[in-house]
Amino acid sequence: MKILIVEDEAKTGDYLKQGLSEAGFTVDLVRNGLDGMQEGLGGGHDLLILDVNLPGLDGWQLLKALRAAGRDLPVLFLTARDQVEDRVRGLELGADDYLVKPFAFSELLARVRTLLRRGRVREAETLALADLELDVLKRRATRAGKRIDLTAKEFALLELFLRRPGEVLSRSFIASQVWDMNFDSDTNVVEVAIRRLRAKIDDDFTPRLIHTLRGMGYVMEIR
Amino acid sequence: MSKWRQSVTLRLALAFALLAALVFAALGIYLSRSADRHMAELDAHELLGKLELARHVGRNEHTAAAFAARFGDALVGEHGVIVAVDGQKGPFFSWPDAGKARALAEAATAVGETPLRLAVAGNEYRAVGGTLHTGWGEEARVIVARDIRHHTDFLDQLRRDFWLAVLAAALLTAVVGLLVTRRGLLPVRAIARAAGRISAGRLGERIAEHDVPSELAELVVAFNAMLGRLEESFQRLSDFSADLAHELRTPIHTLRMQTEVSLAKPRSDDEYRDLLASSLEEYERLSRIIGDMLFLAKAEHGLVAPGTAEVPLRGLCQRLVEYYGMLAENLSLELSGDEVGVQGDQLMLERAIGNLLVNAIHHTPAAGRITLEIASQPEFASITVTNSGPPIPADAIGTIFDRFVRLSPDHEGSGLGLAIARSIVVAHGGSIAVHARNQATQFVITIPIHTAS
Numbered sequence: 035m036k037i038l039i040v041e042d043e044a045k046t047g048d049y050l051k052q053g054l055s056e057a058g059f060t061v062d063l064v065r066n067g068l069d070g071m072q073e074g075l076g077g078g079h080d081l082l083i084l085d086v087n088l089p090g091l092d093g094w095q096l097l098k099a100l101r102a103a104g105r106d107l108p109v110l111f112l113t114a115r116d117q118v119e120d121r122v123r124g125l126e127l128g129a130d131d132y133l134v135k136p137f138a139f140s141e142l143l144a145r146v147r148t149l150l151r152r153g154r155v156r157e158a159e160t161l162a163l164a165d166l167e168l169d170v171l172k173r174r175a176t177r178a179g180k181r182i183d184l185t186a187k188e189f190a191l192l193e194l195f196l197r198r199p200g201e202v203l204s205r206s207f208i209a210s211q212v213w214d215m216n217f218d219s220d221t222n223v224v225e226v227a228i229r230r231l232r233a234k235i236d237d238d239f240t241p242r243l244i245h246t247l248r249g250m251g252y253v254m255e256i257r
Numbered sequence: 258m259s260k261w262r263q264s265v266t267l268r269l270a271l272a273f274a275l276l277a278a279l280v281f282a283a284l285g286i287y288l289s290r291s292a293d294r295h296m297a298e299l300d301a302h303e304l305l306g307k308l309e310l311a312r313h314v315g316r317n318e319h320t321a322a323a324f325a326a327r328f329g330d331a332l333v334g335e336h337g338v339i340v341a342v343d344g345q346k347g348p349f350f351s352w353p354d355a356g357k358a359r360a361l362a363e364a365a366t367a368v369g370e371t372p373l374r375l376a377v378a379g380n381e382y383r384a385v386g387g388t389l390h391t392g393w394g395e396e397a398r399v400i401v402a403r404d405i406r407h408h409t410d411f412l413d414q415l416r417r418d419f420w421l422a423v424l425a426a427a428l429l430t431a432v433v434g435l436l437v438t439r440r441g442l443l444p445v446r447a448i449a450r451a452a453g454r455i456s457a458g459r460l461g462e463r464i465a466e467h468d469v470p471s472e473l474a475e476l477v478v479a480f481n482a483m484l485g486r487l488e489e490s491f492q493r494l495s496d497f498s499a500d501l502a503h504e505l506r507t508p509i510h511t512l513r514m515q516t517e518v519s520l521a522k523p524r525s526d527d528e529y530r531d532l533l534a535s536s537l538e539e540y541e542r543l544s545r546i547i548g549d550m551l552f553l554a555k556a557e558h559g560l561v562a563p564g565t566a567e568v569p570l571r572g573l574c575q576r577l578v579e580y581y582g583m584l585a586e587n588l589s590l591e592l593s594g595d596e597v598g599v600q601g602d603q604l605m606l607e608r609a610i611g612n613l614l615v616n617a618i619h620h621t622p623a624a625g626r627i628t629l630e631i632a633s634q635p636e637f638a639s640i641t642v643t644n645s646g647p648p649i650p651a652d653a654i655g656t657i658f659d660r661f662v663r664l665s666p667d668h669e670g671s672g673l674g675l676a677i678a679r680s681i682v683v684a685h686g687g688s689i690a691v692h693a694r695n696q697a698t699q700f701v702i703t704i705p706i707h708t709a710s
Contacts, residue, residue, distance in 0.1 A: 136540075136544045138541075187579065209580070213576065213579070213580045214576065215576075215580055215607070215611070216604055216607075217604060217607065217608045217611070219608075219611060219612075219615065220542070220545055220671060221581070221584060221615055222584070223580055223581060223583050223584055226583040226584060226586075227583055230583075247534075248530075248531075248534035248535075248537075248538075249533070249534035249535070249536075249537030249538050249541070250534075250537065
């Protein structure tokens, strides 16, 4: 998957590029709107990450020009101002998602994966990792062949992890996906929820599947 | 010119002076006219009397010489009077001498019994003329004139005096007006001086409200009230800046300390990883404080405009109870009341009620009880969050919704939760209150079911 980043702030751009490259994407980074335009039109990218405040051609103009030229790649825009008008404007101009700076990198990664996955893969009905299996339609979870009773939210949480194996999920992303809580509260609700889920699916089994990345979130994978 | 237009004192003084000058001038003109008329009447009376006398003497005398002798006697002691009598055969009487009388006769050919002013030999005279039927059968023309110089001199003097009086009156009223106005406007100067003394550091300045004229009292009261409001908001602003600096300093201090200590000597990968993770936590804390502060600042300036979607309160509370309930394992958490929809912003209301719920969970002792009650009236919906435990101290009730207020020092919140809850509720046109109950604390949010718009 090839991602184009248009970001004029040097450090932010470099770390975005490094982070996304290490997450397995091919990444091109340009630092102004005109280069972004050129790359965006002819570079064959699958996703555009666009900073709104750019020298020369700004993000809005770039987005407009790309859409006018018929490029329909998904666009995720980054803004420093949390203004409703900004968001509305971006989405009206044809952006697919946005993030307000400062944001967590894991949040960005999750959004990027969602955008790239959108409309491409039919959601699987059974999910599995190691000896953990989840039947989404029958709402049934088993580990090592043993049936595990989960509450609705625990099930949703586990499904989220299984659909994104190896991805770091931030606490706010989890709260938003599972509980539809879309504001950042500094409570440890998600920690508690993860602890309970672990007690059911991890504590009595090996290998452990849910891992904590301190300060970043959680990841489900076989280590 | 512009300075005159700007100075009330000058304008008033000039207006007073002009008014005084006008009144005096009008009075002067009136008096001078009536004096003039009065003099003319006196003169006419005298002149017609002389004319009558001349006719009387003329009728009764039989020779011109007799007439001259008798009429001359009658005129003895009359200064400034000229009389000329011209018969058909020539002049036969002249008073006081022929020269003056002839000059008069020449000047006054057209004068009748209405007194006329004319100049004879450089002097001002008033004259009447008439026909005289003498006793000796001759028809003569009599002209009597009176020197009116002393009258005109008097009137001229009077006018000069009057103009001086007008000038003096104008000057005097201007000066008095200036002083009176200046004195009357002294409180305005006091206000100006007080305003001049006010600066950011000295907002405590006030203008004394007593001994101010009633017209200005309103201004002074309004001015003082404005100062009061300024002082209050300035105080709040500087408290806020100080609080903000303090709140930001704590995480930055932590970051700096841990980074410096870690860099002081080589460490293992795990230790570096630990440091970065710890830093990330502090960064998150900083971001959250900044985000919350921004939200509050926007709300304070009325920039938070809640949507007008229908938000089902019970459903919203249900989800919040489900979410935050995980934090309240040892507590009983109950939701009661029927569904009621309000117009507003779901995300914001979630945040407001969520903050109250988190606050309640943090302040409820183990095995305590938290209740959420939804109630609706025709116009309003209310959500009451009650938690058991020691009620909040009475002196904290007034400040509990302020920024950075933390009642329990061990609680690691930003201290902004309740402030944000209040600003959201206020943005929705509602109100929020806190009550200390018997072994419980109760927060009540009231939100209009339909927004005003």
